[in-house]
Amino acid sequence: xxxxxxxxxxxxxxxxxxxxxxxxxxxxxxxxxxxxxxxxxxxxxxxxxxxxxxxxxxxxxxxxxxxxxxxxxxxxxxxxxxxxxxxxxxxxxxxxxxxxxxxxxxxxxxxxxxxxxxxxxxxxxxxxxxxxxxxxxxxxxxxxxxxxxxxxxxxxxxxxxxxxxxxxxxxxxxxxxxxxxxxxxxxxxxxxxxxxxxxxxxxxxxxxxxxxxxxxxxxxxxxxxxxxxxxxxxxxxxxxxxxxxxxxxxxxxxxxxxxxxxxxxxxxxxxxxxxxxxxxxxxxx
Numbered sequence: 198x199x200x201x202x203x204x205x206x207x208x209x210x211x212x213x214x215x216x217x218x219x220x221x222x223x224x225x226x227x228x229x230x231x232x233x234x235x236x237x238x239x240x241x242x243x244x245x246x247x248x249x250x251x252x253x254x255x256x257x258x259x260x261x262x263x264x265x266x267x268x269x270x271x272x273x274x275x276x277x278x279x280x281x282x283x284x285x286x287x288x289x290x291x292x293x294x295x296x297x298x299x300x301x302x303x304x305x306x307x308x309x310x311x312x313x314x315x316x317x318x319x320x321x322x323x324x325x326x327x328x329x330x331x332x333x334x335x336x337x338x339x340x341x342x343x344x345x346x347x348x349x350x351x352x353x354x355x356x357x358x359x360x361x362x363x364x365x366x367x368x369x370x371x372x373x374x375x376x377x378x379x380x381x382x383x384x385x386x387x388x389x390x391x392x393x394x395x396x397x398x399x400x401x402x403x404x405x406x407x408x409x410x411x412x413x414x415x416x417x418x419x420x421x422x423x424x425x426x427x428x429x430x431x432x433x434x435x436x437x438x439x440x441x442x443x444x445x446x447x448x449x450x451x452x453x454x455x456x457x458x459x460x461x462x463x464x465x466x467x468x469x470x471x472x473x474x475x476x477x478x479x480x481x482x
Contacts (some may be wrong), residue, residue: 199223199243199251205261208254212280215250217318219302220277222252224263229271231289238291242298249302276301279318281462284366314423317372320365320458328364328436330396335450343453346377350454357382357451359441362396368463371431375457376413377420382448384418387411388440391431402440415445423459433463 202208202222212220223239225232243251256263256271266275266282274294276283283301286294301322321344331340335354340361342349353359371391378384388407390397397405408430417424431437437458444451 198240199253202252202254202259202262205259208252208259208262209280211250211252212277215277217279218248218250219298220250220252221298222254222266222275222277224254224256224266224268224271224273224275226256226271232272235272235289235291235294238294242295246298246302249298278322279316279461281318283322283462314372314459317459317461319375320369320371320460323365323367323369323462324458325364325366330362332360332396332399333358338452343456346455346457350452351456352453353441353451357441357444357448358399359384359439359451359453360397360399360402361439361441361456362393363437363439363458365435365437368433368435369460370428370463371426371434371437371458371460372428373423373425373459374411375420375423375455375459376418376453377455378418378453380415380418381446382444382450382452383413383415384441384443384451384453385413385445386442387413388442389426390438390440391434392436393438397438397440399440402438403442407440413445418445420455420457431460434460 200211202211223232225236239251243249254262256268268275270287272289274286274297276285276297278301284297286297303322324344326341329340331351333354333356334340335352338350338352340351343351343361351359376384387410388402389409389411390402390405390407409427411424413424441451
C-alpha cells in the first residue's frame with residue numbers, strides 16, 4: 198500500500214528514507230474525482246512493484262510540498278530517485294502512469310543499479326532516446342546495447358572509432374562514467390564534448406578542443422569504479438558526446454558492453470531551501 202505523507206515536514210524524510218529506490222508520489226486531493234478513480238490502480242501498482250516506493254500527498258494537507266514541486270493540477274504523479282525529480286505524469290491515465298513506472302524502473306534490481314556515487318544516479322532514465330545518435334556502430338551490435346547492463350554490447354563497424362551522442366530530457370550535471378568493456382578492444386582515448394548543436398563528425402571530433410580527454414586503463418573497464426569527470430565543467434548539460442579515438446590494443450574494432458553516465462539533475466528536491474512566498478501558515482494570500 199502507498200505510504201500517506203501526513204504533513205510537509207514528512208515529505209523530505211520519506212524521500213531520504215527511500216535512498217536510491219525509485220519513488221512515485223501521487224499528488225492528490227480528497228475532493229478530486231479523477232484522483233479517486235485512479236487510486237485503486239495506484240494501490241495495485243504499489244503491490245506489484247515492491248522495489249518501488251509509492252507515496253500519497255494530499256495537497257491540502259501538504260500545501261508547501263505541492264507548491265515547491267510545481268503541482269498545479271490533480272492528480273499529478275512525480276517520480277524521484279536520490280531526492281531528484283526525474284519526470285511526471287499529469288492526469289488519471291493508468292496506462293501512461295504504468296508505462297512511466299516501467300521506463301524509470303528498468304534496471305532496478307540489477308547488479309550495479311544501486312552502486313552509484315553518493316548524491317548522484319545513473320542518468321539512463323533521463324536519456325531521450327530520440328535525441329541520441331552513434332556514428333560507426335555495427336548493425337549487429339548497435340549503440341542502444343551499451344545503455345543496458347545486460348543483453349548485448351556496442352561494437353564499432355569499419356574501424357576502431359565511435360562517436361556517441363546522448364540527449365537528456367532535462368539539464369543535468371555529470372559526475373563520472375562507469376564503463377564495462379574487454380581489456381583488449383575496450384576503449385582507450387575518449388574526447389568529451391557537451392551541448393553541441395549537432396552530432397560531430399569524425400574530422401570535427403578529432404580537430405576540436407574537448408571539454409575533457411580521458412585516457413582509460415584496463416582497470417577502468419571493469420565497471421566497478423567511476424571514472425571521474427571534471428565536475429565543474431559539466432554543470433549544465435543537455436547533450437553529451439563521446440569520441441572514442443582508439444582502443445586498448447589497436448584492434449580493428451572497439452567494444453563497449455555497458456557505459457553508465459553518473460550525475461544529477463539541476464533541480465534537486467531540497468525542502469530546506471523552500472521559503473514561504475508571503476505570510477504565515479494558515480494565512481490567505
